[in-house]
Amino acid sequence: MAVPPERVKSPPHTVLLVQPEVIVKQLTTGDLEETAQDWSREASENAARLMRALVKKSSAFEVVDDGVLTPTEKASLQQYSALYVRLMTSIAVSRESKNPVWRNRVARFDYTVGPGINGVAARANADAALFIVGMDHVSSAGRSARAAGGILLGILTGVYRLPKAGTAFLSLGMVDLRSGDLLWVSGDYGGGAMNLRKEKDMNKVLSELFESYPWQPKSADKDNGK
Numbered sequence: 001m002a003v004p005p006e007r008v009k010s011p012p013h014t015v016l017l018v019q020p021e022v023i024v025k026q027l028t029t030g031d032l033e034e035t036a037q038d039w040s041r042e043a044s045e046n047a048a049r050l051m052r053a054l055v056k057k058s059s060a061f062e063v064v065d066d067g068v069l070t071p072t073e074k075a076s077l078q079q080y081s082a083l084y085v086r087l088m089t090s091i092a093v094s095r096e097s098k099n100p101v102w103r104n105r106v107a108r109f110d111y112t113v114g115p116g117i118n119g120v121a122a123r124a125n126a127d128a129a130l131f132i133v134g135m136d137h138v139s140s141a142g143r144s145a146r147a148a149g150g151i152l153l154g155i156l157t158g159v160y161r162l163p164k165a166g167t168a169f170l171s172l173g174m175v176d177l178r179s180g181d182l183l184w185v186s187g188d189y190g191g192g193a194m195n196l197r198k199e200k201d202m203n204k205v206l207s208e209l210f211e212s213y214p215w216q217p218k219s220a221d222k223d224n225g226k
Contacts, residue, residue, distance in 0.1 A: 048132070
């Protein structure tokens with residue numbers, strides 16, 4: 001999903017890749033959630049590296065590293081990541097709403113995180129910021145054993161009572177650094193078929209999401225055999 005072309009004077013040429021925030025939650029036997037710090041860090045680092053590779057291959061824009069930013073500016077960007085998550089949620093809810101008023105809001109696409117982000121533009125010398133946020137759920141060893149036990153019990157009794165399955169989602173979103181306007185967003189929700197801890201799965205989801213980027217250069221189409 002992207003803004004109407006007439007609202008954008010020119011496609012972003014330099015884009016600041018905000019440190020991805022992919023949170024991996026571990027579901028315990030009691031169906032409680034605990035953040036797996038090591039897995040979350042690994043998934044986030046994979047997302048950043050794979051996204052840079054995809055952009056380089058497409059030549060859609062130049063990625064600017066956030067190393068030029070001060071710690072305060074980096075912290076500010078992480079706060080905007082939280083605002084982006086709220087926007088993404090609002091868009092998803094509006095798109096699925098049965099109320100035509102909400103669906104019409106999605107069509108107008110006038111979302112923004114506010115102009116406060118423009119202070120980063122000069123420092124990074126970038127036109128836009130690219131946010132990558134996501135979440136995945138995995139089962140703990142005890143919970144997996146409980147699920148296996150439920151399957152065995154179901155085979156014997158015909159009654160299956162399994163722990164609820166975890167879900168996963170990943171979203172890409174680009175924000176104009178000067179206006180704060182959301183230029184483009186693409187997201188995917190999945191169940192057990194999407195494992196963001198696996199590099200192969202992460203690359204597949206990122207590639208599919210990035211295909212909808214509205215300013216893909218024509219040369220990229222040729223490279224992909226289109």
